[in-house]
Amino acid sequence: MSFFNVIEQALKIFADFVWGPPLLVLLVGGGLALLLYSRGRPYRHLGHSIGLLSGRYDDPNDPGQVNHSQALSTALSGTLGLGNIAGVAIAITAGGPGAIFWMWVTALVGVATKFYTATLAVMFRGSDANGELQGGPMYVIREGLGKRWMPLAVLFAVAGLCGMLPVFQSNQTTQLLRESFAEPLGWVAPGGSLLFDFIIGLLIAIASAYVIAGRIQRIGKFSARIVPGMVLFYLVLTLMVIGTFWEQVPAAFTLIFTDAFTGQAVAGGALGSVITTGVSRGAFSNEAGIGTESLAHGAAKTREPxxxxxxxxxxxIVDTLVICTCTALVILLTGAWQQGEEVAGVTLTAQAFSQVFGQLGPLLLLLMVLPLAFSTIVTCWYYGMKCYVFLFGGRWQELYTTLYMVLIVLGAVASLSAVNNIIIGMYAVMAVPTMVSTLLLAKHVNSAAHDYFTRMSVAKTAVGRDLVP
Incomplete structure (x- = not known):
């Protein structure tokens, strides 16, 4: 066995270990506990989010760096994209169709989890080494729980540095470009070309450097322009596929539900493997309870956490219940998922689209993947930089950015298995300090929510609209 095979196997053992039953209980059980503790109140105010995103409540004088819509777009750009396309394919390949059910479970309880984590990210913002106001789990722990909990904050920041690597996005983007564009045109021989992968990775790195130079303000504006359009474009594509196989849709949902509790459809095998795969891929997809989304939401310009x-x-809701479900249905309805483990990741999703659109399918998928994968790469740089500054202060930030660019190129030529296990493993580590601090500080969120929603109700009764004073 070669050195690289040993590394890949070690990373797989690490990922399987950290995603064991204790973490599943912490993520799903913790999210359910937050749902019950809130008495479902946040769910009843989902409609209020539309008013917030419309800009009705924006005040340019509020503390923070980006408005509500840019904060959400930045958070979504860190989750939408290859996590919903390649990630869903990996989940079905590894855990069977039943893994999708457990992804839904993480999303349903994740709504409550995100309400608490994002509220805390604004409520307990702190100044970084540059004197700039920042939010995120490490600042929530430092400002909300105190210095004796600092090891948890450091743990999150260290795991964030590793988990926010751009290797997965650059790897799968390069793979899709090679297999759907370069190989059919005869530019690259089947099986791949190291030179082609290197050049694509280098081009992605150069483009990323330009956006990154504008920091969170440019990233937020870029995400707000790209994410909504690409989501709509992808929904149109998937609905066309689903419409072609509409008679088989009930059977696909039945397969998801039955396999969720049997786990015998494909390589997933035992029920525990199906649940582990579904929860881990669901967490990777929507990041509820992981804490990365708090890094974006903590930058929102608002005085109301x-x-x-x-x-x-x-x-x-957008990420997992809508986009991931559409991807899963495309893979299941076209029968692409039955090809076995030799076809994995974004290639499996591309082949599913080929069942309806022919050779045009992968190219259409590519049009959606490129901008979203790119936005994810620049967003993950922002997340990683916040972790870096928390750990090391303002020194040598250019060194981190340079290393990040190098990793984009290395990710393009790396093994999918190794890349996947690094990211998934670090996401599990990040979840521990995020969920522990959220559960310990949840009472502060309940108090603030009661005050806010009461004022909103009074204002609506008085003036006929939900404008909170």
Whole structure:
């Protein structure tokens, strides 16, 4: 066995270990506990998020760096994209169709989790080494729980540095470009070309550097322009596929529900593997309870922490319940998922689209993947930089950015298995300090929510609209 095979196997063992039963209980059980503790109140105010995103409540003088819609778009750009396309394909390949059911479970309880984590990210913002106001789990722990909990904050920041690597996005983007564009045109021989992968990775790195130079303000504006349009474009594509196989849709949902509790459809095998795969891929998809989304929501310009919590609740709904479900149905309805483990990741999703659109399918998918994968790469840089500054201060930030660009190129030529296990494993580690701090500080969110929603109700009764004084 070669050195690289040993590394891949070690990373797989690490990912399987950290995603064991204790973490599943913490994520799903913790999210359910928050749902019950809130008495479902945030769910009843989902409609208020539309008013917040419309800009009715924006005040340019409020503390923060981006408005509500840009904060949500930035958070979504970190989750939408290859996590919904390649990630769903990996989940079905590894855990069977039943894994999708457990992704839904993480999304449903994740709505409550995101409400709490995003609210806390604004409520307990702190100054970084540059004196700039920041939000995120490490600042929530430091400002909300105190210095004796600092090891948890450091743990999140270290895991964030590793988990926010751009390798998965650059790897799968390059793979899709190669297989749907370069190989059919004869530019690259079947099986791949190291030179082609390197050049694509280098081009992605150069383009990322340009957007990154504008920091969160440019990233927020870029995401707000790209994400909504690409989501609509992808929904149109998937609905066309689903419409072609509309008679088989009930059977696809039946397969998801039955396999969720049997786990015998494909390689997933035992029920525990199906649940683990579904929850881990669901967490990777919508990031509820992981804490990365709080890094974006904590930058929102607002003096009302609950407002950003309400906006954040839309994340799991759009990301997992809508986009991931559409991707899963495309893979299941076309029968692409039955090809076995030799076809994995974004290639499986591309082949599913080929069943309806022919050779045009992968190219259409590519049009959607490129901008979303790119937006995810620049968003993850922002997340990683916040973790870096928290750990090391303002020194040598250019070194981190340079290393990040190098990793984009390395990710393009790396093994999918190794890349996937690194990211998934680090996401699990990040979840521990995020969920522990959220559960410990949940009472502060309940108090703020009661105050905010009461004022909103009084204002609506007085003036006929939900404008909170």
């Amino acid at each position: 609950v407002r950003e919590g309400v906006v954040a609740m839309l994340g799991p």
